[in-house]
Amino acid sequence: MCALGFPLSGWHIMKKLTTPRIDRCIGCHSCTLACARLVHKRISWDTAGIRIKSSGGLTTGFKASHCLACDPAPCASACPTSAFSRRRGGGVIVKKKLCINCGDCVAACPVDAIFQDYTGAVYVCIHCGRCVDFCPHNCLQMEEMGGNTEEEESA
Amino acid sequence: MIRDHFRVLVVNLSSGKGQVVQLDGRYTEAGGSGLAALLFQKYGHPERPWSDPDQPVLFAIGPLTGYFPLMSKTVCSFKSPYHDQYTESHAGGRSALSLCFANLDALVIVGRSERLCCLTLSSRSLDIKDVGFMKGMDVDESGKLFREMSPGSGHRTILRIGPAGENGAAMSCINVDTYRHFGRLGGGAALGVKNLKGIIIHGDAIFSQPDNKEYSRLYSEVYKQVTATDMMKKYHNLGTPANLQGLNDIKSLPWRNLQATSDPAIEAINGERFATDTLLRNSACSGCPVGCIHVGYVREMFNANHRYTFKQVAYDYEPIFSLGTMLNVTDARSVLNILDVMEKTGLDAMSGGVALAWATEATEKGLISDKETGVRLSFGDAEAYQHATEMLGNCSNDFYRLLGQGSLKAAAEYGGAEFACVLGQEMAGYATGEVFFAAQSLGFRHSHLDSGGYSYDQKHAEQDIDGVVDFLISDEAGRAFMTSMVSCLFARGVYKDDLLGSCLTSVGYPELAANIGRTGVHIQKLRWQTRIATGFTPEAITIPRRFYKIETWKGPIDPIYLNSLKNAYGKAIIALAGS
Numbered sequence A: 001m002c003a004l005g006f007p008l009s010g011w012h013i014m015k016k017l018t019t020p021r022i023d024r025c026i027g028c029h030s031c032t033l034a035c036a037r038l039v040h041k042r043i044s045w046d047t048a049g050i051r052i053k054s055s056g057g058l059t060t061g062f063k064a065s066h067c068l069a070c071d072p073a074p075c076a077s078a079c080p081t082s083a084f085s086r087r088r089g090g091g092v093i094v095k096k097k098l099c100i101n102c103g104d105c106v107a108a109c110p111v112d113a114i115f116q117d118y119t120g121a122v123y124v125c126i127h128c129g130r131c132v133d134f135c136p137h138n139c140l141q142m143e144e145m146g147g148n149t150e151e152e153e154s155a
Numbered sequence B: 001m002i003r004d005h006f007r008v009l010v011v012n013l014s015s016g017k018g019q020v021v022q023l024d025g026r027y028t029e030a031g032g033s034g035l036a037a038l039l040f041q042k043y044g045h046p047e048r049p050w051s052d053p054d055q056p057v058l059f060a061i062g063p064l065t066g067y068f069p070l071m072s073k074t075v076c077s078f079k080s081p082y083h084d085q086y087t088e089s090h091a092g093g094r095s096a097l098s099l100c101f102a103n104l105d106a107l108v109i110v111g112r113s114e115r116l117c118c119l120t121l122s123s124r125s126l127d128i129k130d131v132g133f134m135k136g137m138d139v140d141e142s143g144k145l146f147r148e149m150s151p152g153s154g155h156r157t158i159l160r161i162g163p164a165g166e167n168g169a170a171m172s173c174i175n176v177d178t179y180r181h182f183g184r185l186g187g188g189a190a191l192g193v194k195n196l197k198g199i200i201i202h203g204d205a206i207f208s209q210p211d212n213k214e215y216s217r218l219y220s221e222v223y224k225q226v227t228a229t230d231m232m233k234k235y236h237n238l239g240t241p242a243n244l245q246g247l248n249d250i251k252s253l254p255w256r257n258l259q260a261t262s263d264p265a266i267e268a269i270n271g272e273r274f275a276t277d278t279l280l281r282n283s284a285c286s287g288c289p290v291g292c293i294h295v296g297y298v299r300e301m302f303n304a305n306h307r308y309t310f311k312q313v314a315y316d317y318e319p320i321f322s323l324g325t326m327l328n329v330t331d332a333r334s335v336l337n338i339l340d341v342m343e344k345t346g347l348d349a350m351s352g353g354v355a356l357a358w359a360t361e362a363t364e365k366g367l368i369s370d371k372e373t374g375v376r377l378s379f380g381d382a383e384a385y386q387h388a389t390e391m392l393g394n395c396s397n398d399f400y401r402l403l404g405q406g407s408l409k410a411a412a413e414y415g416g417a418e419f420a421c422v423l424g425q426e427m428a429g430y431a432t433g434e435v436f437f438a439a440q441s442l443g444f445r446h447s448h449l450d451s452g453g454y455s456y457d458q459k460h461a462e463q464d465i466d467g468v469v470d471f472l473i474s475d476e477a478g479r480a481f482m483t484s485m486v487s488c489l490f491a492r493g494v495y496k497d498d499l500l501g502s503c504l505t506s507v508g509y510p511e512l513a514a515n516i517g518r519t520g521v522h523i524q525k526l527r528w529q530t531r532i533a534t535g536f537t538p539e540a541i542t543i544p545r546r547f548y549k550i551e552t553w554k555g556p557i558d559p560i561y562l563n564s565l566k567n568a569y570g571k572a573i574i575a576l577a578g579s
Helices: A030-038 A074-078 A104-108 B032-043 B095-101 B139-149 B187-192 B213-228 B230-236 B242-249 B264-268 B271-277 B317-325 B332-345 B349-364 B382-394 B398-403 B407-414 B434-442 B453-459 B465-482 B489-493 B497-507 B516-533 B559-578
Strands: A011-018 A050-054 A062-066 A084-086 A092-094 A141-150 B006-012 B017-023 B057-060 B074-079 B086-091 B106-110 B117-122 B125-130 B156-160 B174-176 B180-182 B196-202 B279-283 B293-303 B307-315
Touching: A030 A050, A030 B213, A074 A084, A074 A104, B006 B032, B006 B117, B006 B125, B017 B032, B032 B057, B032 B074, B032 B086, B032 B106, B032 B516, B057 B187, B074 B095, B074 B187, B086 B174, B086 B516, B095 B156, B095 B196, B106 B196, B139 B156, B139 B196, B139 B332, B174 B187, B187 B196, B213 B230, B213 B497, B230 B489, B242 B264, B242 B271, B242 B317, B271 B279, B271 B293, B271 B332, B293 B332, B307 B332, B317 B332, B317 B349, B332 B349, B332 B382, B349 B382, B349 B407, B382 B398, B398 B407, B434 B453, B434 B465, B434 B559, B453 B465, B465 B489, B465 B516, B465 B559, B497 B516, B516 B559
Parallel strands: B006 B106, B117 B196
Antiparallel strands: A011 A141, A050 A062, A084 A092, B006 B017, B057 B074, B057 B106, B074 B086, B086 B180, B117 B125, B156 B174, B156 B196, B174 B180, B279 B293, B293 B307
């Protein structure tokens, strides 16, 4: 099990969260609230792996801030305690117990995908896909990352 | 955010300081409408005028805000510049979740700033800035500047007023996140008189999820009901404009200042036509996956060398009625052009359109002329209405200053009260019959959403005074509970009492869940007591003669029935407030 309680052992088809139809977004924040609620057990706009913003005011539509599954991930390279480690195929595996709340991962992320709360705790998309079913306009999609990949075991 | 009390921030613009106050009442006043009335009783001054600096403007959310879908509205209450009595106005956008994530059940604003200012707050900050440079700035431009000046993109609400609010127009609104409004009864002026141009609330708080599996299961169940079934389809398909054709078909749609209730020209501005010709996209309030906001577009060539301007204007049933059928403007893009000016000046589009309809008929009858209106008003002349809207919002002369206080105020000076379409305030777009006319006239907010009078009319041809009054009173109590949660009233078909009770229990309010009916009645009574303390008497409200002269699907209005209904409903309101 990973630190967030999801089974990770065995062989899986690795997937990543994508936003191929974000132009359909209506700004309801249901994906954000779902991630905060279901993954992080929080009621919040911020503590989520996907966060929705208007792209320059509500008249210009919306954009989603989320992990783009960089491979290798600069946030993992920046992490001094291995709380963030490389996820095969892209993105990161998070071990919260190892995190010292330094925020180096936040600074390293080129797309502002990691949120750090006022206690220092960080939140990033783990590509679990639980937000996808909560988008009323089907903006979100889990995509395969190119073949079967064995996931790393998490603490 | 789940707590057995209310956490309220009171900001005094005179001193520039805020204070966090804890207040009991969670299990009796619940939140939203109930909390707002409770707060007005604590901070309001019933005997003083609306413009007194000490009068509060209140924003309140409910116990389910942020925790369930469509619990996405905020109640704004204040002493109204329109009738100088206590009132509420409701809006969504991001306002409700912003307040929730600012860790507040309510925001109370008292005092008056010496200079034009904006209030910025979050769960961990409070700041009042001088924005004297925004004086007279329209809603669109001020929104752009506030976005640049404030933190929290995507996770904040930006409330602002336009020139109409700054100028004290009693039909000025508070714009919420561009496409929503605290529209009716002069919220814009209530902020304007405090020299408060904008309020920006950044929702940055983090709460623990309720620690039980039932909560997650219920959330998913509600989400499924509002997205995967047809229950909400009418709101996200054509949206409320779908009703235009239907009401026109049953002779219940006001045309040309209610000189008619049906016209074949509806086909040019019905919901289907708006969707086909102008709909650009949909948008949503935060926390609502329905996405009922319909954003239309207008593209206009302003220079012969193919230079275009492009406007995005959110439309609903009501502004199409007030700026379309009431003004006989039967071109969708022309309706949006007038609506765009209403938005920019910060006027309530419903009240503004109905007031201009009165002014047009007053012009036809020779009571007023270009001398007062600045531009010749005639039904169907959309360009003239755009100019008139700008003058109305800017209160640009004595006539428009008076008209901005309400059609009956202008009629008292110029004549024409008999054809002013006012039912407590400028009418909503339902010429359905006696029940609605009595219901809006005496309704708490003078809104068609106070009770289902417009719906009752469409289902009942028979006359039944006692039955109608019982319906209006009991329906209002149920809605008072909903607007204390604070739910969007579009969700009233989903959130029946059983489901509401389960939701309240799942987040930790079993006491409220067990007393939904009783709490709704209590809040209904509290609101009326608060209103009555500020001067409400049913006898002071008259129904103009125009409403007695129309014909609906039931036939001509029966004046005796209408008067009897109004009298009986008024007595029932006074009785419930005193019981």
